[in-house]
Amino acid sequence: MNFKINESEQKLRGGYYTPFDLAVFLTKWVRSIKPRTILEPSCGDGIFFEAIDKVHGMKGVSVLGFEINENEAKKAQIRAKNISAHIDIQIGDFLKWSLNNIRNNKLSYDAVVGNPPFIRYQYLPKEFQQRSEEIFNELNLSFTKHTNAWVPFVLASLAMLRPGGRLAMVVPAEIIHIIHAQSLRTYLGRECKRLVIIDPEELWFKNTLQGAVLLLAEKRSSTSAKAEGVGIYPVKQKEFLDIDPDIIFSSPKSLNGRTVAGKWTYALLDLSTRNLIDRLAEHPDIYRFNDIAEVDVGIVTGANDYFLVSDETVQKYDLSKWAHPMFGRSDHCHGIIYDERQHQENRKNGKPTNLIWFSNKPTNNSIAKKYIQYGEEQGLHLRYKCSVRSPWYSVPSVYATEIGMLKRSHDIPRLIFNKIGAFTTDTAYRIRVHNKASKQLVGFFLNSLTALSAELEGRHYGGGVLELVPSEIEKLLIPLPKKLTVNLANLDTAVKTLSAREVLEKQDHAVLKALRISLSDQQQLLNNWQKLHDRRQRISTDVGIN
Numbered sequence: 001m002n003f004k005i006n007e008s009e010q011k012l013r014g015g016y017y018t019p020f021d022l023a024v025f026l027t028k029w030v031r032s033i034k035p036r037t038i039l040e041p042s043c044g045d046g047i048f049f050e051a052i053d054k055v056h057g058m059k060g061v062s063v064l065g066f067e068i069n070e071n072e073a074k075k076a077q078i079r080a081k082n083i084s085a086h087i088d089i090q091i092g093d094f095l096k097w098s099l100n101n102i103r104n105n106k107l108s109y110d111a112v113v114g115n116p117p118f119i120r121y122q123y124l125p126k127e128f129q130q131r132s133e134e135i136f137n138e139l140n141l142s143f144t145k146h147t148n149a150w151v152p153f154v155l156a157s158l159a160m161l162r163p164g165g166r167l168a169m170v171v172p173a174e175i176i177h178i179i180h181a182q183s184l185r186t187y188l189g190r191e192c193k194r195l196v197i198i199d200p201e202e203l204w205f206k207n208t209l210q211g212a213v214l215l216l217a218e219k220r221s222s223t224s225a226k227a228e229g230v231g232i233y234p235v236k237q238k239e240f241l242d243i244d245p246d247i248i249f250s251s252p253k254s255l256n257g258r259t260v261a262g263k264w265t266y267a268l269l270d271l272s273t274r275n276l277i278d279r280l281a282e283h284p285d286i287y288r289f290n291d292i293a294e295v296d297v298g299i300v301t302g303a304n305d306y307f308l309v310s311d312e313t314v315q316k317y318d319l320s321k322w323a324h325p326m327f328g329r330s331d332h333c334h335g336i337i338y339d340e341r342q343h344q345e346n347r348k349n350g351k352p353t354n355l356i357w358f359s360n361k362p363t364n365n366s367i368a369k370k371y372i373q374y375g376e377e378q379g380l381h382l383r384y385k386c387s388v389r390s391p392w393y394s395v396p397s398v399y400a401t402e403i404g405m406l407k408r409s410h411d412i413p414r415l416i417f418n419k420i421g422a423f424t425t426d427t428a429y430r431i432r433v434h435n436k437a438s439k440q441l442v443g444f445f446l447n448s449l450t451a452l453s454a455e456l457e458g459r460h461y462g463g464g465v466l467e468l469v470p471s472e473i474e475k476l477l478i479p480l481p482k483k484l485t486v487n488l489a490n491l492d493t494a495v496k497t498l499s500a501r502e503v504l505e506k507q508d509h510a511v512l513k514a515l516r517i518s519l520s521d522q523q524q525l526l527n528n529w530q531k532l533h534d535r536r537q538r539i540s541t542d543v544g545i546n
Contacts, residue, residue, distance in 0.1 A: 017044065017047065018047050020050065021238065022170060022204070023051035024054055025245060026048075026051070026113050026168035026214065026245075027048065027051040027054075027055045027058065028055055028244075029216055029245035030111035030112075030166045030168050031058055032166075033111065035110035036061060036110055037062050037109050037111075038062070038111045039063075039065075039111070039112045039114075040114045041066050041098070041116060041153055041157050042066060042114055042116050042117055043066060043072075043073075043114065044069075045075035046065070046076030046077075046078075046080055046089075048065075048113050051113075052083070058085060059084045059085065060086070062085070064088050065087065065089045065090065066090050066097065068092060073091045077089055093127075093128070093131070095128065095132065095152060098157075099134055099138065102139075102156070103138065107159065107160055107162060108162055109160050109161055110166075111161070111168070112158070112160065112165070112166075112168070112169070113168050114169055116169065116171065117149045117150060117153065118149065118150050119149035120148055128149070129145075132149070132152040135155050135156050135159075136152065136183060138159075139155060139187060141187055143183070146180040147181075150172060151181055154184060154215070155187060158188065158192075162219070163222060165218075166216070167216075168214070168215070168217075169214070171212065171214075171215045173212060173213045174460075175215065176213070176232075176263065176265055176268070177264070177458070177459045178459050179459065185263070188230075189256075191219055191220060192218060192219055192227065193218045193220045193225055193227060194227075194229075194254060195216070195218075195228075195254075196232070196233055196249050198214035198233050198248065199232050199535075200212075200235050200236075201235065201236045201535070201538065202236075202538065203538055229254040229255045229256030231251075231252030231253055232267045233252045252267075263457070265455070266456060273524060273525075273528050277449075277453070280449060281477060283479075283515060286477055286479045286480075286515070287477075288475060288476070289474050289477075289478055290474035290475070291434075292435075292436050292441065292478060293403075293433045295429050295430075295431060295470040296431075296432070296470075297426050297429060298328060298404075298423075299426065300425075301385075301395050302380075302383050302384070302389075302395075306375050306380055308352040308356075309323075309352050310347075310351060311347050311353070312350065314354050317367070318367050319356055319367070319368075321367075322362075323354040323355070323356060324423055325343055325420060326353060326354065326424060326425065327416075327424060328406075328424050328425040328427040328428045329351075329427060330406055330408075332353070334495070334496050335492035335496045336416055336491060336492050337417045337488060337492045338416050338417070338419060339419040343420060343422065355395075355398075355423045357395055357398050358394055358395075359394075372393050375392075375393060381393075398423060400421045400423050400424070401430040401431055402431075402438040403415050403433065403441065404416040404418050404429065404431065405429045406427065406428050408466065409465070410465060410466075411500035412500050413451075413466065415431065415442040415445045417439060417442045417488055436480065440485075441480070442486075443486030443487075444481070444486065445478065446504065446507045447479060447508055447511045447512055448507075448512070448525035448526040449479060449512065450476055450477060450479070451504055451533075452525055452529040454476055455532035455533060457472040457473075457475045460536045464537035464538060481514035484514040501526070504526055505522075508522040508526060
């Protein structure tokens with residue numbers, strides 16, 4: 001977990017300076033509608049003011065900029081002195097101002113440009129948290145406390161835009177897939193005639209793992225105007241800056257329906273691949289995950305460092321009576337089988353392979369009482385997840401399943417055959433199979449179709465690690481050939497020794513071939529998985545996707 005005290009001042013402020021060339025490009029795009037009024041909701045040091053001054057045809061425009069940080073606002077004011085546009089810089093809270101205007105139905109700006117702050121909800125001051133929620137409520141949108149500050153900023157900005165107006169912003173790449181941006185995607189799809197995401201292969205901001213994209217949104221001119229949906233325009237480096245922004249805006253084919261209503265990841269694929277996935281989803285031997293299994297989170301201890309310990313700690317506190325085998329980290333199992341050999345190897349390497357479970361509430365056992373007292377001396381009984389249960393040291397919902405699945409993966413998600421019935425923490429999931437063999441599900445899970453659907457349904461943050469929550473796992477496409485068996489031991493070795501692409505290709509030739517999926521279709525799935533995998537990890541590739 002990240003704590004506020006450990007974060008940099010820049011990250012807490014959410015301030016990452018927009019490169020001047022990107023600001024100019026976005027300004028050129030809004031220039032096409034000949035705006036007279038422009039809103040900049042988080043102007044920082046005023047880079048967009050300079051861009052407005054540079055772009056031909058923008059003289060005489062009136063710009064209202066907001067900046068809550070006084071030092072940044074002063075920089076913007078200095079920059080604005082030598083600019084021909086009429087610039088008004090307000091030192092204050094944009095969300096508070098926008099709420100008053102939305103409630104009074106003052107929606108009059110021709111264009112919005114900017115780079116909203118990237119700040120986690122838990123790092124926002126209480127009053128900003130409240131205003132963020134109020135923005136969602138005013139627009140009749142579902143709110144979640146997992147949201148980031150940039151989301152209500154974009155929502156409020158679009159609400160302040162006149163019909164037919166344009167919004168051009170630098171936003172996190174997670175707008176495409178993150179769950180907490182779903183209300184924003186829904187609102188954009190409903191309110192805009194057309195949406196385009198300019199999606200770079202590289203990271204534009206130094207000293208951050210956060211990928212960023214350019215959002216170009218044109219609001220519908222009337223409620224009867226047709227909404228075209230969203231299109232994604234991939235770019236390498238910054239050659240696109242030499243192209244007319246309006247040409248780029250009109251280039252990608254827009255997707256509507258399920259795509260704009262949900263995640264936008266399907267817009268990253270070409271039409272042929274989308275049709276292939278839709279066709280395979282109707283195959284009688286290809287299932288959605290929730291049709292064949294159910295997903296439950298692992299054990300929530302509330303204090304993993306205390307309840308998940310190495311043999312050394314077990315020996316030090318004489319806890320063998322309450323120690324049970326467990327795994328829950330990627331380095332606990334590099335393959336797809338967790339067996340006694342793997343468990344003993346982890347023990348030998350000093351990894352935390354023991355779950356301390358006081359299942360019988362040992363209030364009269366002096367050894368247990370000593371360890372419980374040790375936990376209380378550290379204040380663990382005051383932690384929220386511990387304090388809401390009685391007694392605090394009695395971990396609930398302790399059970400094991402034959403299949404486990406790590407919450408996060410670097411290359412491809414995999415199921416783990418839990419051969420020794422080890423427990424798993426909430427860094428992993430517990431999988432129960434419905435009327436299917438566990439071994440078959442573990443073995444068939446590795447293939448390009450499932451791996452590609454994981455890229456489409458999952459999410460990722462800085463660093464490019466893929467994460468899946470239960471509701472996303474439930475949507476994964478799983479091929480289950482009836483007349484094929486799998487050798488888990490051989491597959492386990494392959495996972496440990498081959499690259500992810502080699503494993504998938506090898507599996508495709510068995511699993512997908514058994515369903516009579518052609519070699520060309522297998523290759524198409526594999527190449528598109530590679531494309532989204534590399535995009536997630538920001539890896540340049542020469543694999544051609546048309």
